[in-house]
Amino acid sequence: xxxxxxxxxxxxxxxxxxxxxxxxxxxxxxxxxxxxQTMMRGLELLIYFNNNVPIDDSGMPEDRFSAKxxxxxxxxxxxxxxxxxxxxxxxxxxSSGTSGGDSSYEQYFGPGTRLTVT
Amino acid sequence: DQQxxxxxxxxxxxxxxxxxxNCDYTNSMFDYFLWYxxxxxxxxxxxxxxxxxxxxxxxxRFTVFLNKSAKHLSLHIxxxxxxxxxxxxxxxSAGTYxxxxxxxxxxxxxx
Numbered sequence: 001x002x003x004x005x006x007x008x009x010x011x012x013x014x015x016x017x018x019x020x021x022x023x024x025x026x027x028x029x030x031x032x033x034x035x036x037q038t039m040m041r042g043l044e045l046l047i048y049f050n051n052n053v054p055i056d057d058s059g060m061p062e063d064r065f066s067a068k069x070x071x072x073x074x075x076x077x078x079x080x081x082x083x084x085x086x087x088x089x090x091x092x093x094x095s096s097g098t099s100g101g102d103s104s105y106e107q108y109f110g111p112g113t114r115l116t117v118t
Numbered sequence: 119d120q121q122x123x124x125x126x127x128x129x130x131x132x133x134x135x136x137x138x139x140n141c142d143y144t145n146s147m148f149d150y151f152l153w154y155x156x157x158x159x160x161x162x163x164x165x166x167x168x169x170x171x172x173x174x175x176x177x178x179r180f181t182v183f184l185n186k187s188a189k190h191l192s193l194h195i196x197x198x199x200x201x202x203x204x205x206x207x208x209x210x211s212a213g214t215y216x217x218x219x220x221x222x223x224x225x226x227x228x229x
Contacts, residue, residue, distance in 0.1 A: 109162045111159065
């Protein structure tokens, strides 16, 4: 049974370039989360989708970041243009929670994408 | 403004002994707390959780204690095993999907 799938696993790019991270949630899960992990701030929620609809994007750091979920099995996180301070590990997670949210629905994380912007 | 704090970035424990990982929070609205474990090059995986109506939850070698008055929770691992070496994240929620994570504690269990 496949878990959350993320690609690429590693991305190295130059400042100013566009970066697209991809995620395939667990089949049947209707909630999807994008997180960013840094040493200083730990895991931060960037955006939350429920039934493919963005519910909470308050964690998206700035307009350079955008996320889409065109269908239940695919989501992208795009950074354009990328900057060195965007270097981090980006995780996608999915769960079977409701739109209103229920913390008891476990979030399953993908392996992450390590982004390095030089 | 870190609402969930893990003040010890790392911890080393001898195999067979108890590991105690600590977590403090500031938001009194948090009512659900979780611990996730993360191995290198993998995503975090759920370990154990506790609701604010309880003060203890146990699952095998893992026990989470919650002290609401002190806004403190801890994870006890007894006995510690080398396979427990990982980064442990504490997380809290105010009854919704939104988990607030700490910065993690790296546990090393020495054989």
